[in-house]
Amino acid sequence: MSETQGLVAGLLLALAVFVYTFWPENVFASQRAKTRLDYLFERKDQLYENLRDLNFEYRAGKYPEEDFQVQRAQLENETAQLLAEIDHLQQA
Amino acid sequence: MAAFGSLALLIALALAAYNLLAGAIALRLLATGTPARISPERLADTARRAGIAGFVAITAAAFALVWSVFTNDFSITYIMEHSNRALPGPYKFAALWSGQEGSLLLWAWLLATYGFVLRLTHKSDVTLHAYAGTILAAIQVFFLTVLNFAAPPFSLLNGPAPDDGNGLNPLLQYPEMVIHPPMLYLGYVGFAVPFAFALGALMMRYPGEKWIKITRNWTMVTWLFLTGGIFLGMHWAYAVLGWGGYWGWDPVENASFMPWLTGTAFLHSVMMQEKKGMMKSWNVWLIFSTFLLTMLGTLLTRAGLVSSVHAFAESPIGTWFAVFMGLTLAVCIFTYVLQRDHLKSDHHLESLVSRESSFLFNNLVLLVACFVILWGTLFPVISEYVVGNKVTVGAPFYNRVAVPIGLFLLFLTGVGPLLPWRATSLKSIRRNFVLPVAVLWVAVLACLAAGIRPWKDGTFDGGSFYALVAFAISAGVLTAILSEFFRGARVISKQTGHNLFAATYLLTRRNTRRYGGYIIHLGVVVIVIGLAGAAFNRSEERELALHDKMSVGPYTLQCVGFTQDANLNYNSEYALLDVYKDGKKQFQMTPEKRVYLASQQPQTMVAIHSVPNWDLYVVYEGSNPDTGQPIVKAFLNPLVSWIWAGVAVIVFGTLVALFPSLSPATASLRVPTARPVPTEPVLRSGD
Numbered sequence: 001m002s003e004t005q006g007l008v009a010g011l012l013l014a015l016a017v018f019v020y021t022f023w024p025e026n027v028f029a030s031q032r033a034k035t036r037l038d039y040l041f042e043r044k045d046q047l048y049e050n051l052r053d054l055n056f057e058y059r060a061g062k063y064p065e066e067d068f069q070v071q072r073a074q075l076e077n078e079t080a081q082l083l084a085e086i087d088h089l090q091q092a
Numbered sequence: 093m094a095a096f097g098s099l100a101l102l103i104a105l106a107l108a109a110y111n112l113l114a115g116a117i118a119l120r121l122l123a124t125g126t127p128a129r130i131s132p133e134r135l136a137d138t139a140r141r142a143g144i145a146g147f148v149a150i151t152a153a154a155f156a157l158v159w160s161v162f163t164n165d166f167s168i169t170y171i172m173e174h175s176n177r178a179l180p181g182p183y184k185f186a187a188l189w190s191g192q193e194g195s196l197l198l199w200a201w202l203l204a205t206y207g208f209v210l211r212l213t214h215k216s217d218v219t220l221h222a223y224a225g226t227i228l229a230a231i232q233v234f235f236l237t238v239l240n241f242a243a244p245p246f247s248l249l250n251g252p253a254p255d256d257g258n259g260l261n262p263l264l265q266y267p268e269m270v271i272h273p274p275m276l277y278l279g280y281v282g283f284a285v286p287f288a289f290a291l292g293a294l295m296m297r298y299p300g301e302k303w304i305k306i307t308r309n310w311t312m313v314t315w316l317f318l319t320g321g322i323f324l325g326m327h328w329a330y331a332v333l334g335w336g337g338y339w340g341w342d343p344v345e346n347a348s349f350m351p352w353l354t355g356t357a358f359l360h361s362v363m364m365q366e367k368k369g370m371m372k373s374w375n376v377w378l379i380f381s382t383f384l385l386t387m388l389g390t391l392l393t394r395a396g397l398v399s400s401v402h403a404f405a406e407s408p409i410g411t412w413f414a415v416f417m418g419l420t421l422a423v424c425i426f427t428y429v430l431q432r433d434h435l436k437s438d439h440h441l442e443s444l445v446s447r448e449s450s451f452l453f454n455n456l457v458l459l460v461a462c463f464v465i466l467w468g469t470l471f472p473v474i475s476e477y478v479v480g481n482k483v484t485v486g487a488p489f490y491n492r493v494a495v496p497i498g499l500f501l502l503f504l505t506g507v508g509p510l511l512p513w514r515a516t517s518l519k520s521i522r523r524n525f526v527l528p529v530a531v532l533w534v535a536v537l538a539c540l541a542a543g544i545r546p547w548k549d550g551t552f553d554g555g556s557f558y559a560l561v562a563f564a565i566s567a568g569v570l571t572a573i574l575s576e577f578f579r580g581a582r583v584i585s586k587q588t589g590h591n592l593f594a595a596t597y598l599l600t601r602r603n604t605r606r607y608g609g610y611i612i613h614l615g616v617v618v619i620v621i622g623l624a625g626a627a628f629n630r631s632e633e634r635e636l637a638l639h640d641k642m643s644v645g646p647y648t649l650q651c652v653g654f655t656q657d658a659n660l661n662y663n664s665e666y667a668l669l670d671v672y673k674d675g676k677k678q679f680q681m682t683p684e685k686r687v688y689l690a691s692q693q694p695q696t697m698v699a700i701h702s703v704p705n706w707d708l709y710v711v712y713e714g715s716n717p718d719t720g721q722p723i724v725k726a727f728l729n730p731l732v733s734w735i736w737a738g739v740a741v742i743v744f745g746t747l748v749a750l751f752p753s754l755s756p757a758t759a760s761l762r763v764p765t766a767r768p769v770p771t772e773p774v775l776r777s778g779d
Binding site: 003005006007009010011013014016017020021022023025028029031033034035036038039042043046049050054056057059060061062063064066067071074 | 093094095096097098099100103107110133134136137138141142144145146148149152214215217218219298299300301302366367369510512513514516517519520523524579580582583
């Protein structure tokens with residue numbers, strides 16, 4: 001490829017990427033701002049997963065009964081408070 | 093092609109600069125809600141498209157360079173210096189990254205490729221992707237500025253083009269060298285993506301930890317590439333450099349290892365953030381450090397700051413990298429200081445003996461290892477600055493510090509999964525640790541019985557001691573991991589009626605991330621066993637005339653001839669060695685010495701016979717100039733193949749972890765009645 005051919009090819013490339021970048025589009029992907037409620041729902045899913053993990057590990061024999069009860073109570077308490085806040089925000 | 097390539101790079105720079113500016117303005121408008129003549133969404137979309145178009149432009153430039161190599165366009169300085177007509181096809185590809193300019197172009201192209209994928213998948217979280225895309229564009233502007241103005245790959249020779257080029261560095265003319273550097277670069281460059289997401293999430297005060305989920309696969313894939321790159325480099329060093337080892341604590345090896353250590357720490361500690369909302373500041377700084385360490389690695393390799401067999405290029409672009417690193421660090425610190433109240437933890441460490449604390453210790457140990465290696469790597473630079481002499485830190489320093497740290501890490505690998513979250517009772521410790529500890533002590537006794545004794549004739553043998561500890565901890569960790577699989581599979585088996593093998597498969601499919609992680613830990617154990625074998629390496633060196641013999645371990649090598657060969661690329665000499673074991677001929681080995689015609693540089697090609705117990709590793713060192721006799725050096729390196737097998741296990745484990753888990757079975761949960769909502773939010777983050 002000669003220097004002139006190279007320059008022509010380069011200019012064609014410039015034209016193509018310019019057209020692609022600035023092609024008038026009226027539909028854009030957009031999203032509404034994430035709210036605290038969205039965050040709490042995400043956190044709820046995570047807490048449920050933590051509870052499932054805890055139950056599974058208990059059934060697998062990793063936790064003594066009393067440790068399991070303490071851990072489950074803590075997680076359930078945290079989940080309950082979170083659900084209460086979700087309820088509160090949904091009603092508001 | 094030089095004109096086309098140069099123009100494509102300029103176009104790419106313009107697009108990256110537009111991506112950065114338009115992206116930044118659009119995000120500012122969106123964040124402040126300031127009215128503008130153009131809608132911020134539209135502006136952000138043109139910025140995103142500029143990023144995609146930039147990928148096309150850089151691909152065109154990379155194609156132009158590869159085309160020029162294959163068409164032997166020696167009017168381009170880079171092609172003249174790194175290729176020649178007789179160079180085999182695959183190595184012509186390797187010419188792309190064999191020098192400064194080409195490897196920077198490869199870096200920019202990989203960054204553009206990652207950015208291309210990121211911008212195509214922007215719909216999962218448009219704003220976060222816009223932040224990440226803009227930060228990637230800033231990094232790209234730096235690389236393209238260097239490529240256009242400091243290290244242009246398409247600069248032309250003064251005067252007429254020569255008939256042939258200087259050829260590729262002989263050290264690079266080895267099959268792994270066609271894969272190793274791109275793999276390593278994929279790892280280096282890839283960490284820019286989680287870095288961009290972390291910095292973007294911090295800038296926009298992203299509510300919650302979903303950004304970690306979005307970047308999880310990026311981080312794991314990047315980590316896999318970096319791991320693969322490091323081990324391919326080890327294998328290359330083992331097979332090509334001819335000193336019988338695979339890791340010499342060379343500054344460039346260290347440069348790749350440091351981001352691996354912090355990246356590994358990040359992969360572990362983000363789990364704490366996801367599950368518990370803890371260690372948020374820590375994680376942000378881990379990924380910032382990992383990205384900065386990848387830049388430091390490039391600075392070390394490119395600036396000639398430290399001497400290394402791998403530092404193929406030296407040039408003043410080190411200053412560019414130092415300035416870029418300084419700017420990046422300043423942006424990170426500024427953003428962190430401004431937004432640090434967003435990074436408050438939801439929970440705190442409740443006990444020093446818990447899963448959380450094991451993650452924390454794991455992180456601390458990885459960071460200590462990273463700091464030690466960083467200190468040793470930079471010590472020649474620091475000592476030259478302070479006392480005027482370049483004092484090099486050798487392998488004994490690193491081994492003395494890194495081996496105990498590595499063994500402690502291995503220990504934590506076994507302990508962590510056995511500890512419960514939050515706190516551990518004595519009863520729980522007894523329940524989970526009895527079997528692994530028992531197996532550990534059985535392994536100690538077995539090693540002692542097999543003759544691995546740290547004290548021999550009243551003297552302490554450090555190598556044997558560490559090997560003994562490594563084998564014993566490996567046995568304990570292996571038991572801990574296998575017991576995790578067994579106990580989980582037993583539960584699934586009871587639930588579903590499947591046999592244990594099917595249940596193990598189902599268990600892994602249900603939580604690919606956790607059990608894939610355990611498989612990776614298994615691979616680490618296998619690698620440590622292989623590394624521990626180095627304590628028992630043996631070697632012999634002799635001048636071998638025709639029919640002379642030498643012995644190493646159970647093998648006897650007999651020289652049955654010497655031969656020569658030649659092709660357009662190199663001349664070579666071989667030694668033909670029959671290998672005997674127990675008096676019976678087993679196989680023949682042909683260690684080789686080459687002299688490459690274009691560069692007139694010699695290169696050793698090692699002959700390796702690998703079995704699970706050991707490698708027989710033979711080097712033909714050429715002829716003794718005084719006697720004219722050929723010199724052969726033979727090594728017996730125990731358990732080396734375990735290292736490569738361990739890497740295969742790690743690759744498999746990572747692929748498992750990348751695979752989506754099966755949806756969890758629906759289960760009813762007993763949750764107490766919701767209490768009245770407290771005045772303060774329960775969770776501090778997410779505002």
